[in-house]
Amino acid sequence: MNQVIADIRKDYKLKSLLEQDVKANPFDQFSEWWNEAVDSHIEEVNAMTLATATPEGLPSARIVLLKGFTYEGFKFYTNYLSHKGRELEENPHAALVFFWKELERQIRIEGVVEKLSEEDSEEYFKTRPVASQIGAWASPQSIPIAGRHIIEENVLKYKAEFGTENIPKPPHWGGYIVKPVKIEFWQGxxxxxxxxxQYTKQKENWKIERIAP
Structure with a gap:
């Protein structure tokens, strides 16, 4: 079996990435690649790996969804009391990875994480489907539970309490922004x-350099 796994390989040949072709600002470069990925109809194009760590450096990673980006950073939303939320509270540094295999591209981001404002989190929460809004109340994310029935009972409880309109945002739920200090664009x-x-933040500017594969 291990030999079969070792034989799995793919030779990348679609595109290239040369220094003279990249933007001076990594957010402009990300935007260009993002638009190409969206136009390629990649399923869940906004899926990204989020890696966090304890203060002692023990890492953990999971897939979350990008919900916005600006020249300041990359946004996502979650339960603040979840495993990742607790790690970010103690160690506000994280890494993100996008992998768009259809374009043979990967983007790696390292940065400092801050909570978004309550106003930003409230605004986004209102755009979520009602079932997802209820779910934010119903799930004690990352906490061991006795069975699936706990979640299902909580859903019924909060549906009865809130109905289907103007559901409030839970106080333990909201957004984060990853403010990059380093962004790498990888083309197979x-x-x-x-x-x-690789772009590396240097005060108000970005240093651009090629790194070996």
Whole structure:
């Protein structure tokens, strides 16, 4: 079995990424790649790996959904009392990874994490489907429970309490923004000789350099 796994490989050949072709600002470069990914109709194009760590450096990772980006950073929303929320409270540093296999591209982001304002979180919460709003109340995320019935009972409880309109945002739920200090754009190339262009924050500017594959 292990030999079969070791034989799995793909040679990348779709595109290249050269220094003269990238934007001066990594957010502009991200926006260009993002638009290409959206136009490629990639399923769950906004799915990204979020890696956090304890103060001692023990890492954990999971997939979350990007819900917005600006020149300041990348936004996502979650339960503040979840495993990732507790780690971010103690160690507000994180890494993000986008992998768009259809374009043979990967983007790695490292940065500092801050909570979004209550106003921002409230505004986004109102756009969520009612079932997702109820779910934010019903799930004690990352906490061990006796069975699926706990969640189902909580859903019924909060449906009865709130109805289907103007459901309030839970106080333990909201957004984060990852403010990058480093962003790497990876374009797959033949024979594992990939293109990797890295942006590193230096005060108000960004240093651009190629790093070896």
């Amino acid at each position: 190339r033949r024979s594992r000789l990939h293109d990797r262009i």
